[in-house]
Amino acid sequence: xxxxxxxRLLRWIPGVVFLLLIIYxxxxxxxxxxxxxxxxxxxxxxxxxxxxxxxxxxxxLGLNRPFLMQFGDYLWKVVHGNLGVSLRDGRSVTExxxxxxxxxxxIAIAAxxxxxxxxxxxxxxxxxxxxxxxxxxxxxxxxxFWGIPTFVLAPLLMVLICLRFPILPVPQGWTGVFTQNAIxxxxxxxxxPMALVIRQARSxxxxxxxxxxxxxxxxxxxxxxxxxxxxALRPVLTPVVTQMGIVMSNLLAGSLILxxxxxxxxxxxxxxxxxxxxDYSVLLGCTMVILAMVTLTNLLVDITYPILxxxxxxxxxxxx
Amino acid sequence: xxxFRSIFAVLIIATLMLTACGTPATPAPGATEIPDQSGITxxxxxxxxxxxxxxxxxxxxxxxxxxxxxxxxxxxxxxSLWWAPTIQGDRAGNFFPAVFASxxxxxxxxxxxxxxxxxxxxxxxxPITAEDVKGTWELITQPLTKHQRVSLFLSGIVGYEDxxxxxxxxxxxxxxxxxxxxxxxxxxxxxxxxxRIATNLIGPVKISQARGADGQEIAGxxxxxxxxxxSGPYMPVAxxxxxxxxxxxxxxxxxxxxxxxxxxxKIIAVEDGATALLMVQNGQADVNFSxxxxxxxxxxxxxxxxxxxxxxxxxxxxWINPLIAPMDDINCRKALIMAANPVDMFAASHPHGPxxxxxxxxxxxxxxxxTNQPLTNNxxxxxxxxxxxxxxxxxxxxxxxxxxxxxxxxxxxxxxxxWRQVLGIQETExxxxxxxxxxxxxxxxxxxRDDAGARFxxxxxxxxxxxxxxxxxxxxxxxxxxNPQVDTLIEAALILAPTDPNRDLKALExxxxxxxxxxxxxxxxxxxxxxxxxxxxxxxxxxxxQVIDPWNVDIDLSLRP
Numbered sequence: 001x002x003x004x005x006x007x008r009l010l011r012w013i014p015g016v017v018f019l020l021l022i023i024y025x026x027x028x029x030x031x032x033x034x035x036x037x038x039x040x041x042x043x044x045x046x047x048x049x050x051x052x053x054x055x056x057x058x059x060x061l062g063l064n065r066p067f068l069m070q071f072g073d074y075l076w077k078v079v080h081g082n083l084g085v086s087l088r089d090g091r092s093v094t095e096x097x098x099x100x101x102x103x104x105x106x107i108a109i110a111a112x113x114x115x116x117x118x119x120x121x122x123x124x125x126x127x128x129x130x131x132x133x134x135x136x137x138x139x140x141x142x143x144x145f146w147g148i149p150t151f152v153l154a155p156l157l158m159v160l161i162c163l164r165f166p167i168l169p170v171p172q173g174w175t176g177v178f179t180q181n182a183i184x185x186x187x188x189x190x191x192x193p194m195a196l197v198i199r200q201a202r203s204x205x206x207x208x209x210x211x212x213x214x215x216x217x218x219x220x221x222x223x224x225x226x227x228x229x230x231x232a233l234r235p236v237l238t239p240v241v242t243q244m245g246i247v248m249s250n251l252l253a254g255s256l257i258l259x260x261x262x263x264x265x266x267x268x269x270x271x272x273x274x275x276x277x278x279d280y281s282v283l284l285g286c287t288m289v290i291l292a293m294v295t296l297t298n299l300l301v302d303i304t305y306p307i308l309x310x311x312x313x314x315x316x317x318x319x320x
Numbered sequence: 321x322x323x324f325r326s327i328f329a330v331l332i333i334a335t336l337m338l339t340a341c342g343t344p345a346t347p348a349p350g351a352t353e354i355p356d357q358s359g360i361t362x363x364x365x366x367x368x369x370x371x372x373x374x375x376x377x378x379x380x381x382x383x384x385x386x387x388x389x390x391x392x393x394x395x396x397x398x399x400s401l402w403w404a405p406t407i408q409g410d411r412a413g414n415f416f417p418a419v420f421a422s423x424x425x426x427x428x429x430x431x432x433x434x435x436x437x438x439x440x441x442x443x444x445x446x447p448i449t450a451e452d453v454k455g456t457w458e459l460i461t462q463p464l465t466k467h468q469r470v471s472l473f474l475s476g477i478v479g480y481e482d483x484x485x486x487x488x489x490x491x492x493x494x495x496x497x498x499x500x501x502x503x504x505x506x507x508x509x510x511x512x513x514x515x516r517i518a519t520n521l522i523g524p525v526k527i528s529q530a531r532g533a534d535g536q537e538i539a540g541x542x543x544x545x546x547x548x549x550x551s552g553p554y555m556p557v558a559x560x561x562x563x564x565x566x567x568x569x570x571x572x573x574x575x576x577x578x579x580x581x582x583x584x585x586k587i588i589a590v591e592d593g594a595t596a597l598l599m600v601q602n603g604q605a606d607v608n609f610s611x612x613x614x615x616x617x618x619x620x621x622x623x624x625x626x627x628x629x630x631x632x633x634x635x636x637x638x639w640i641n642p643l644i645a646p647m648d649d650i651n652c653r654k655a656l657i658m659a660a661n662p663v664d665m666f667a668a669s670h671p672h673g674p675x676x677x678x679x680x681x682x683x684x685x686x687x688x689x690x691t692n693q694p695l696t697n698n699x700x701x702x703x704x705x706x707x708x709x710x711x712x713x714x715x716x717x718x719x720x721x722x723x724x725x726x727x728x729x730x731x732x733x734x735x736x737x738x739w740r741q742v743l744g745i746q747e748t749e750x751x752x753x754x755x756x757x758x759x760x761x762x763x764x765x766x767x768x769r770d771d772a773g774a775r776f777x778x779x780x781x782x783x784x785x786x787x788x789x790x791x792x793x794x795x796x797x798x799x800x801x802x803n804p805q806v807d808t809l810i811e812a813a814l815i816l817a818p819t820d821p822n823r824d825l826k827a828l829e830x831x832x833x834x835x836x837x838x839x840x841x842x843x844x845x846x847x848x849x850x851x852x853x854x855x856x857x858x859x860x861x862x863x864x865x866q867v868i869d870p871w872n873v874d875i876d877l878s879l880r881p
Contacts, residue, residue, distance in 0.1 A: 056486035057463040089385035
């Protein structure tokens with residue numbers, strides 16, 4: 001297992017370098033001149049190529065060097081643990097990412113916990129009551145929330161909960177997961193992906209319930225809850241965990257809208273700023289961190305499989 | 321069953337981790353929480369919590385750089401809260417002493433002498449000196465400081481070109497006479513130089529704190545954690561640059577104006593317009609700096625939008641690039657300008673104001689004086705000109721750039737509809753962001769919406785900032801537009817005394833010459849958007865969108881929900 005984990009981590013390095021190269025090249029050749037973007041809204045007269053101020057600043061920031069030299073310099077700094085300095089505000093990207101990552105990770109973990117605790121039981125309940133009213137209600141709600149994008153759901157919930165029925169204040173920023181401020185953002189973050197998990201859990205339970213060994217367990221006269229919890233649920237969890245991995249990855253990498261709507265200073269918002277300002281260092285730093293988080297999530301999912309499925313564990317032992 | 325116990329354990333661990341993240345014992349990196357430095361004991365001055373006057377301001381962007389030396393971006397809109405201007409201008413066009421208590425010029429308007437108020441001090445009690453002003457102005461000319469508007473204020477000073485090119489870190493045109501007196505030498509006469517520098521955007525900073533030995537700005541010197549000495553009525557006590565929030569309390573050494581009336585000012589970043597609107601509706605925020613939605617007026621009313629204010633000296637126009645077909649034919653430009661009516665565009669884009677429909681560049685400044693007649697809204701003239709347009713049978717697609725906000729988009733839609741109705745032009749495209757076009761199509765954008773304006777009521781300066789060949793609009797949106805006659809007239813007007821009637825006459829003549837080139841379409845003479853709830857008192861903005869006399873801003877707690 002250790003060898004497997006090490007190999008996965010080693011494989012991450014060339015992937016990251018390749019991705020950084022692609023992104024750097026896209027920004028360098030196609031994203032626009034960062035200095036022009038920096039001044040395009042307010043000082044268009046001064047920051048035209050050829051202007052002395054423009055040329056002086058470009059030289060000072062090292063942006064007049066060839067592509068490979070700039071990229072090589074960036075990689076060299078990264079190897080030494082330095083993610084560079086933001087072109088926009090001159091701050092350390094390492095510090096900016098270090099401040100943003102825990103917030104995004106907290107939201108992703110919290111949403112995943114909520115989805116696990118609510119989504120899987122709802123999926124199981126729906127399967128056990130297939131085609132009954134409760135199944136229809138759960139599935140309809142899941143489809144409803146799956147169909148509403150975050151940028152619609154978030155303002156709607158705020159209008160409802162903060163303005164029409166003022167139960168909570170309008171959430172703004174991030175003050176921690178166990179605060180009033182987190183209730184609406186975490187609800188919005190959980191509802192859409194929860195729909196996927198409910199449907200996945202339901203369909204997996206239905207598949208398992210038709211298996212021979214479930215029939216055997218029932219024939220042995222085991223109580224229904226023992227049959228479900230002990231025999232049906234474990235194999236169900238394998239595809240559900242796969243789904244949860246995807247959900248977690250999406251929450252880590254795709255919380256941009258959520259962070260903008262609620263003013264949460266996470267990785268998504270930082271990355272958006274990097275893109276808009278063509279701020280190479282910020283965008284590359286965010287990319288690297290997101291890639292690391294997604295790789296880690298996939299790794300955790302891979303490690304979880306053999307724990308849940310003895311067949312996989314045996315296969316792994318056989319391989320080794 | 322053991323595996324379920326494992327999963328349960330993982331969930332418990334995750335919950336514990338979240339608990340740890342929930343209430344951080346220390347601020348996140350980059351966040352600073354500085355103890356109250358007012359030197360005033362809380363018991364003596366801070367009223368009980370219920371009575372505390374805390375003004376919460378929404379910034380539409382995350383401001384991670386709050387240096388007062390940038391001269392641009394959203395952060396400068398609240399710069400007057402913590403930095404004093406060199407000279408104060410009001411909305412009526414009057415100028416008052418601020419850091420500079422008095423000023424005078426040589427008879428030829430080339431040498432200006434400024435005397436600093438003897439009582440002017442920073443928040444740490446140290447005096448504001450002529451060295452601070454000279455150092456600040458030298459610092460903002462450095463390329464690395466990235467000041468957005470330094471050319472508007474200081475480009476006339478001897479040595480400016482060398483400094484902005486990064487060849488030197490000093491400005492020989494600025495000489496310190498004594499601790500409180502500064503002499504500025506200009507390359508050419510400028511009778512309104514004192515008006516030109518009347519802004520918070522170049523107010524002095526404590527130079528020993530802001531500038532390093534290399535002559536460049538010290539990174540983050542302005543951060544609350546570094547206890548910056550400020551010159552405004554409020555001083556920063558906490559900043560979270562990652563979240564874009566900051567907090568300010570009254571400056572105990574405030575030297576100019578009356579005692580600040582607020583106990584604390586909080587600035588928070590809310591990028592989403594709907595969230596921001598909900599926060600002001602809920603009373604969670606008192607002021608918003610922009611972020612208007614189509615429903616804002618209906619939701620929060622006339623006072624918030626600011627329709628009760630007089631128009632600014634700023635006009636929104638659609639600049640025309642005369643190098644790109646079909647605009648390279650003057651008859652086509654003429655037809656397009658005459659075919660549309662700014663009144664219709666204004667009515668659609670600003671149904672509740674503020675401001676007025678665009679007429680000419682100088683009308684907002686010269687007001688009731690005799691100005692040039694607008695060229696727009698003349699369908700017959702448009703048809704006659706269109707008949708002479710060499711592209712009338714094969715009109716290229718017309719791209720309209722700069723439609724990046726809802727109002728500009730609506731105005732542009734009316735514009736293209738009137739072109740369609742009057743001239744039969746069908747193929748047009750609105751371009752909210754240039755990035756959305758291919759590089760080839762970016763070079764085809766013939767119309768571009770942008771503003772033009774002046775910080776004070778001066779026609780020659782207005783034209784200098786808009787249609788002179790050195791202006792930003794001429795160099796970019798208008799494809800390096802240069803009419804030597806226009807430049808000569810503007811330059812001749814600029815050196816005349818403000819009291820000389822020829823100054824305005826020459827400006828009018830220059831404007832007439834530009835109008836005959838048919839290179840811009842006026843849309844709206846802007847009015848100030850106030851964006852404050854009714855319980856916020858004395859909230860007035862200058863032409864930089866900064867708060868005038870911020871020490872007077874108050875909250876009527878009886879009106880606040």
